[in-house]
Amino acid sequence: MTTKLFGQKVQRTEDQRFLRGQGRYVDDIAVGVGTLHAAVLRSPHAHARITDIDVGAVLDLDGVHLVWTHDDLTGPMADPLPLLIPHPALTHGRTQFALAKDEVNHVGEAIAFVVADDRYLAEDAVGRIRVTYDLLPAVVGIDAARAADRLVHDDVPGNVGARLEQENGDARAAIAASPHTLSLDLTVERSASMPLEGRGTVARWDPDVGRMTVWTSTQTSTGVRAAVAARLELDLGQVDVVTPDVGGGFGVKINHPWPEELLVPLAARQLGRTVKFTEDRREHFISSAHERGQVHHVEVGYDDDGRVLGLDVEFWHDHGAYTPYGLIVPIITSTQLLGPYKPGAYRVVFESLYTNTVMVTPYRGAGRPQGCYVMERTMDAIAAALGKDRAEVRAANFIQPDEFPFDQGLVFQDGRELEYDSGDYPASLAKLKELVGWDDFPAFREEMARQGRRVGIGLACYVEGTGVGPYEGAHVHVETSGKVKVATGLTTQGQGHATVFAQLVADVLGCRFEDVEVVTGDTRRMPYAVGTFASRAAVMSGSAIHLAATRAREKALRIAAEALEASVDDLEIVDGVVSVRGTEASIDLGTVAVLSNPLRYAFDEASKAATQFSVGDPGKPPVAEDDEPGLEGRDFYSPERSTFASGMHAVIVETDPETAEISILKYAVVHDCGRLINPMIVEGQIHGGVAQGIAGALYERMAYDDSGQLLNASFMDFLMPYVTEIPARIDIDHLETPSPLNPLGIKGAGEAGVIPSAAVFASAVSDAEQPYHPGLAITAMPISPSELFDLRRRHPATPVAQRSRDHEERP
Amino acid sequence: MSEQLHDLRLTVNGVAHALRVPARRLLSDALRHDLGLTGTHVGCEHGVCGACTVLLDGLPTRSCLMFAVSAVDVDITTVEGLTEADGTLGAVQQAFLECHGLQCGFCTPGFLTTVTAGLRQHPTPTEDDARDMVAGNLCRCTGYTNIVRSVLRAAELAGGEA
Numbered sequence: 001m002t003t004k005l006f007g008q009k010v011q012r013t014e015d016q017r018f019l020r021g022q023g024r025y026v027d028d029i030a031v032g033v034g035t036l037h038a039a040v041l042r043s044p045h046a047h048a049r050i051t052d053i054d055v056g057a058v059l060d061l062d063g064v065h066l067v068w069t070h071d072d073l074t075g076p077m078a079d080p081l082p083l084l085i086p087h088p089a090l091t092h093g094r095t096q097f098a099l100a101k102d103e104v105n106h107v108g109e110a111i112a113f114v115v116a117d118d119r120y121l122a123e124d125a126v127g128r129i130r131v132t133y134d135l136l137p138a139v140v141g142i143d144a145a146r147a148a149d150r151l152v153h154d155d156v157p158g159n160v161g162a163r164l165e166q167e168n169g170d171a172r173a174a175i176a177a178s179p180h181t182l183s184l185d186l187t188v189e190r191s192a193s194m195p196l197e198g199r200g201t202v203a204r205w206d207p208d209v210g211r212m213t214v215w216t217s218t219q220t221s222t223g224v225r226a227a228v229a230a231r232l233e234l235d236l237g238q239v240d241v242v243t244p245d246v247g248g249g250f251g252v253k254i255n256h257p258w259p260e261e262l263l264v265p266l267a268a269r270q271l272g273r274t275v276k277f278t279e280d281r282r283e284h285f286i287s288s289a290h291e292r293g294q295v296h297h298v299e300v301g302y303d304d305d306g307r308v309l310g311l312d313v314e315f316w317h318d319h320g321a322y323t324p325y326g327l328i329v330p331i332i333t334s335t336q337l338l339g340p341y342k343p344g345a346y347r348v349v350f351e352s353l354y355t356n357t358v359m360v361t362p363y364r365g366a367g368r369p370q371g372c373y374v375m376e377r378t379m380d381a382i383a384a385a386l387g388k389d390r391a392e393v394r395a396a397n398f399i400q401p402d403e404f405p406f407d408q409g410l411v412f413q414d415g416r417e418l419e420y421d422s423g424d425y426p427a428s429l430a431k432l433k434e435l436v437g438w439d440d441f442p443a444f445r446e447e448m449a450r451q452g453r454r455v456g457i458g459l460a461c462y463v464e465g466t467g468v469g470p471y472e473g474a475h476v477h478v479e480t481s482g483k484v485k486v487a488t489g490l491t492t493q494g495q496g497h498a499t500v501f502a503q504l505v506a507d508v509l510g511c512r513f514e515d516v517e518v519v520t521g522d523t524r525r526m527p528y529a530v531g532t533f534a535s536r537a538a539v540m541s542g543s544a545i546h547l548a549a550t551r552a553r554e555k556a557l558r559i560a561a562e563a564l565e566a567s568v569d570d571l572e573i574v575d576g577v578v579s580v581r582g583t584e585a586s587i588d589l590g591t592v593a594v595l596s597n598p599l600r601y602a603f604d605e606a607s608k609a610a611t612q613f614s615v616g617d618p619g620k621p622p623v624a625e626d627d628e629p630g631l632e633g634r635d636f637y638s639p640e641r642s643t644f645a646s647g648m649h650a651v652i653v654e655t656d657p658e659t660a661e662i663s664i665l666k667y668a669v670v671h672d673c674g675r676l677i678n679p680m681i682v683e684g685q686i687h688g689g690v691a692q693g694i695a696g697a698l699y700e701r702m703a704y705d706d707s708g709q710l711l712n713a714s715f716m717d718f719l720m721p722y723v724t725e726i727p728a729r730i731d732i733d734h735l736e737t738p739s740p741l742n743p744l745g746i747k748g749a750g751e752a753g754v755i756p757s758a759a760v761f762a763s764a765v766s767d768a769e770q771p772y773h774p775g776l777a778i779t780a781m782p783i784s785p786s787e788l789f790d791l792r793r794r795h796p797a798t799p800v801a802q803r804s805r806d807h808e809e810r811p
Numbered sequence: 812m813s814e815q816l817h818d819l820r821l822t823v824n825g826v827a828h829a830l831r832v833p834a835r836r837l838l839s840d841a842l843r844h845d846l847g848l849t850g851t852h853v854g855c856e857h858g859v860c861g862a863c864t865v866l867l868d869g870l871p872t873r874s875c876l877m878f879a880v881s882a883v884d885v886d887i888t889t890v891e892g893l894t895e896a897d898g899t900l901g902a903v904q905q906a907f908l909e910c911h912g913l914q915c916g917f918c919t920p921g922f923l924t925t926v927t928a929g930l931r932q933h934p935t936p937t938e939d940d941a942r943d944m945v946a947g948n949l950c951r952c953t954g955y956t957n958i959v960r961s962v963l964r965a966a967e968l969a970g971g972e973a
Contacts, residue, residue: 011908011909011911012908012911015907015908015913016900018913018916019907019908019919019923020850020890020894020900020904021848021849021850021889021893021920022850022891023850023916023917024849025849025917028843028849062813120833195951196852196854196862196915196917196949196951197852197854245915245916246915247854247915247916247917248951281854281857493915494913494914494915494916495914496914680911683911684911684914684952686954687953687957688951688952688954691954692951714857715857715860715949716859722948722949722955723942723946723955724946726955728942728956728959729956730954730956753954
């Protein structure tokens with residue numbers, strides 16, 4: 001392939017629209033055309049039986065068109081929402097109803113649905129609905145779920161939705177036989193994706209043609225389409241789902257269908273009007289999805305070099321009130337926990353537990369931040385116990401570059417073997433140590449101590465399964481104007497797909513980059529697709545687009561060769577012109593597109609120009625049996641298994657001796673996502689991921705009280721970082737180990753930045769504190785200044801540490 | 812639930828619009844849903860994220876914290892008003908393009924209006940000034956690094972034009 005644009009920092013084409021205020025997000029659709037607006041009555045209680053709903057005060061209100069409770073739903077709409085990804089271990093899967101039937105299981109669960117002339121009136125109406133509840137005790141947090149003296153669902157014993165165990169070797173025997181052993185308990189709290197644009201859905205029913213069009217802010221248009229068709233009892237061919245610009249997803253928009261994604265189309269069909277639902281911020285907190293909440297127990301056995309001989313991890317995953325997305329998050333934690341290491345033997349078992357809180361679906365990183373945190377804290381603990389350098393202990397456990405493909409002997413989230421395709425972890429570590437100044441740090445620490453400043457350094461390594469299957473497809477169409485229209489079915493939520501995919505097409509097809517237009521997430525243009533999650537877009541759709549563009553190129557060359565009376569081997573395509581190398585003979589791609597369609601109407605200049613070429617054997621049909629009219633290419637990419645990107649982060653922090661405030665002095669990233677299509681966009685993904693990781697490590701948590709009320713359900717109380725919390729510089733270095741699994745050698749880059757953050761900060765803050773407070777270990781994330789302050793009080797300075805402090809205070 | 816409606820004239824991007832809205836209609840909703848200027852985005856509806864920031868007589872203001880009826884007699888500038896009359900991007904827009912200062916684009920209009928006002932006050936910002944300038948706006952995608960670069964680049968571009 002040519003590499004003209006591949007690897008270049010090409011500026012994003014989609015930005016023109018966004019910068020001019022011409023983006024089209026869901027709430028921008030159908031503005032000012034008599035659209036009706038929906039609002040949802042949500043439960044104020046975490047756990048209650050509904051004994052009565054009185055909508056009498058609402059029905060006759062001016063401007064209110066429709067009020068529904070569960071009793072108004074019929075057929076499949078009255079059933080529980082689908083359990084999207086069943087798993088044999090999920091023995092007690094439960095999903096919510098589109099509108100609660102008899103019982104609510106978390107604050108925010110949808111109870112009634114109102115459609116009115118505008119959102120203000122719809123909210124007025126919601127406020128007049130009277131619900132009578134019989135309150136039940138709430139189960140909040142993993143401890144309460146495990147205690148199981150109260151149940152979330154009466155028919156789920158012990159609040160256990162699933163239990164899954166995997167083992168490679170005999171881990172417990174290996175630990176028992178090890179020269180050294182350690183136990184650790186490690187906790188991560190809940191956070192959430194929190195895109196700036198919440199969820200939203202618009203639907204329009206066209207009775208003249210019997211078609212439903214749904215615009216929704218989703219990460220999977222095809223999934224929503226199938227769900228709408230099934231629940232509204234329409235044929236799939238009657239439903240189009242269009243995903244316009246999406247204001248961030250980060251995982252939360254992969255779940256589907258949300259109740260509103262079914263209720264809005266149903267209302268649109270019943271009312272014969274366009275209906276819109278736009279989530280507000282509080283609704284997003286209490287009725288979308290969270291992630292991260294897990295408690296882990298580790299037993300590890302290791303030798304004198306720090307090599308892990310046996311690793312046994314048991315953890316408990318808080319999946320909230322329902323399990324629509326199955327066990328993806330804990331399965332990823334349990335498998336990706338191993339990172340770049342190869343323990344002698346590994347056993348992992350988790351229980352996925354019900355609580356009366358918002359349900360859990362994947363959030364950027366999807367279970368990997370927890371797994372990385374557990375493994376890296378274990379590596380730090382081994383290093384501390386042996387008195388060894390933390391980087392050295394990690395290096396002793398790395399899979400070596402000549403060991404790929406490397407089979408970890410487990411089953412991954414996609415049901416395939418957990419087999420790493422490629423990587424070079426020692427090279428990454430060498431780059432990271434150089435980038436952060438690992439070997440110079442002791443001198444820096446001493447210098448800082450002389451100034452009365454406390455600093456610490458941490459590092460963390462991860463491997464990320466990216467580009468998960470099963471498939472994506474692409475369609476490439478060269479218009480008679482020479483413009484190239486590309487469609488792929490997965491969605492876009494800010495990753496610059498329109499640009500990187502156009503780079504791939506321009507390279508393969510030889511057309512001008514400016515002539516390529518990419519459409520994503522529109523089932524009318526590409527009805528077969530999976531979705532945008534798990535850093536899969538570039539790998540999956542990128543590969544499919546490469547293959548489809550290759551097909552279009554082959555066809556273009558075949559037709560052009562005939563028109564130019566030349567051999568295909570002598571042709572080249574540059575800037576949209578096919579020419580015979582070394583001659584003046586050439587033909588525009590647009591003209592080739594005209595020739596590809598033997599339609600005998602000269603409807604434009606391009607078709608007139610095409611008449612000078614004579615193509616085809618007059619003795620044969622105009623379209624051969626094995627051909628199709630049109631200059632198009634369509635193909636699908638379906639990999640055997642996931643690609644495995646990897647990386648390592650290091651951070652230098654300073655902790656204030658008095659206030660325990662934690663500040664970042666240096667942040668370094670080494671990243672390997674295979675070949676980079678557009679380094680500018682990859683770095684942007686890393687910047688964003690690191691910021692989200694810092695958020696998760698130091699700030700963001702879901703503060704539930706014991707009754708299941710989310711106390712910080714606003715941007716005033718849930719601490720998302722502003723620029724003031726993010727370091728001015730993030731140093732990034734790339735390593736490129738191409739994946740052998742796809743034609744481009746790429747791996748995904750979307751989530752990497754966020755994965756090691758909890759681990760790297762736990763390591764660095766512990767490192768800063770331990771000289772002063774021996775025994776102080778960070779075992780629960782996020783870590784706030786007040787929590788660090790409390791840890792200091794529980795680990796008072798020993799005489800040794802006091803001496804060190806005295807030393808620090810000497811001039 | 813019939814509400815009293817108010818006749819207003821809002822001057823947005825130099826154009827006067829007549830509209831009839833209830834007293835509780837938020838300025839952000841009036842701009843988006845009544846006038847169709849959907850470039851102004853609503854991210855939180857409680858004044859924290861800054862996505863809905865517009866300029867009122869040149870000063871950055873959260874349009875989700877203000878009623879439309881109180882925005883009469885001021886010049887309102889939305890993101891749509893930042894593009895030059897000849898259709899080219901303004902300096903701030905151009906800088907965000909060059910520096911990859913946006914990803915999903917949802918918070919971008921609020922950053923563009925905020926930075927436009929900020930650069931009028933501080934035409935030659937230091938990096939710290941640039942960070943202060945955008946410290947009231949949330950972005951979930953970019954990690955801010957490229958937004959700060961965009962502010963500095965915008966100052967360069969604006970200076971170059973002067």
